Amino acid sequence: MSIGHTLLGLLESGPRHGYDLKRAFDERFGHDRPLAYGQVYSTMARLLKNGLVEVDGIEPGGGPERKRYAITDAGITDVDAWLRQPEKPEPYLQTTLYTKVVLALLTGRPAADLLDTQRAEHLRLMRELTRRKKSGDLADQLICDHALFHLEADLRWLELTAARLDQLAKAVTS
Amino acid sequence: MTAAAEPLLQATALRKSYGRTPALDGADLTVRAGEVVAVMGPSGSGKSTLLHCLAGIVQADSGRVCYRGRDLTAMSDAERSALRRTDFGFVFQFGQLVPELTCLENVAMPARLAGTRRRAAEAQAAEWLARLEVGEIAGKRPGEVSGGQGQRVAVARALVGSPRVVFADEPTGALDSLNGERVMRLLTDAAHDTGAAVVLVTHEPRVAAYSDREIVVRDGKSRDLEQVS
Missing domain, CATH: 1.10.10.10 (Winged helix-like DNA-binding domain superfamily/Winged helix DNA-binding domain)
Structure with missing residues (x-):
């Protein structure tokens, strides 16, 4: 962060x-x-x-x-x-992303856009890894899968946070 | 495929309610020939309703769906049914294969409904089953095969008529990771080879990663992530 x-x-x-x-x-x-x-x-x-x-x-x-x-x-x-x-997609970004979302809410910036921008960045890397996996050997596939599962966890967090933005906005501005 | 390619399928300002519950609230979506578009969003966001409206299965309350310049919303039920038989293919979460028919007969069915003779339809079906790596179960009924095999049969059935658009609603939702990935690889490779576009509804990011771009649906509104970043 x-x-x-x-x-x-x-x-x-x-x-x-x-x-x-x-x-x-x-x-x-x-x-x-x-x-x-x-x-x-x-x-x-x-x-x-x-x-x-x-x-x-x-x-x-x-x-x-x-x-x-x-x-x-x-x-x-x-x-x-x-x-x-957007942050460079890598595992365990939640601390930075959470900070960005809270600061966006505190300063009246569009937090939903921030989450969607990050989501697009994550998916771009997931597509790249999926393409690499399709043409790679088993070792490549396992390495890519490991990264894909971590990125997927981040994406699920982004989705859940997007669904709770109104709730979070109330909590941070109260 | 380029961003400038002509739209194959285009939905504009779609609204749809079930009773008092709004499912779509001004959703837009454009699909170009040969591209795979993932439609994502939380449960109940309206993504399946959007797919059903695009495919002419459900009529929107307002808004337009144009397919190759023709307005689906202005067509008769019979015209839409004909279009679904000739130009669209479908894959659902639970295959929805006919349990009394063999896998071969299931895959041959769209071609038979389109008027192809049995022998020719079954030859095409056998070819597609082999391509989807399930040729060995052609004579079995859906109840006798695994979930992953059944879903590959469903993909073969969706592609056998050389559709221009394949609609896939949570095609891997009932499968484990390995089988899900296999289905996605085979579906997207086959669609790419035949030039078919795919509209893929999924809540799984790893499945969406097989797409070329992503649309997010929230509270019945759509958002193209390419426009955000």
Whole structure:
């Protein structure tokens, strides 16, 4: 999953401090692997350098100064391009896809289009593997079958998520 | 085949309800000669109704189905039946073979109904059974063969009349993975060799992977995935 794009997507709803960003990330996507503070600050420094976020304000505190970050127009364009770009079909994509779907719903983008784009990409690879399997030897067939069953699991997840989009939209925006 | 090829079969803005339950709500679909189009979607999405409307088995409440420039929705029942005999082939989930007839007689039936003499029809049927790798069960009745064999007999029956379009509704739904793949390979290879288009309704992505492109039906509306990505 692209941490940078995810943090940018979370910033679309309004400026946040690094700590707020980490908390929002962990609440929505970090169930198994919460973000380390160091990773948040190093990512924000990179986004700042690339002009994708800007410092919206600095609050002095007891400890180090707290920067509040806001997404720039270039940042919004970058998130948009990331959400539209289908992932390279490979096993165990659910974490990235789930993140993209939730961010699309949170930012008012068409999540159904995102799922269908990904679905088309998966099927393209499944067709390629099926063609290879038809002309290949038994070893080829078994290797292709393994990949096909994994891709099929992803596709079933995409289908189920598409059927539950309304429900998910209510859950993430409530 | 190219995207610019003339449509062989084209459905536009199809609507169909069963009582108060809508099954199709403005579905569109275009099939070109020689291509395999998968129609996917959740149970109850309207994909089988779409196939039945395309094949002229069910009449839509509104919208048009054109086959080679002729409007199916404006044809009489007799004209549509004739078209189904001469130009269309069908494969269903459970074969729907006639249990009293042998496999050979089942496959020969479309040709017999079209007026071909018994000997010629059975010769064609034997050829197709061999091609579908079930020549050895020609004399058996459907109840005496396995599910996979029965489905290959059904595919042979669908293709024996050299149809321009084969409609396959969950053709592998009752088969295990290995038999399902064998049926799909034989069906798509045979359709490719004869130039027939295939409209394939399936909920299985691995079966849809035998198609050239995919249409998704949700809540009675269709979506061509090529237009999305």
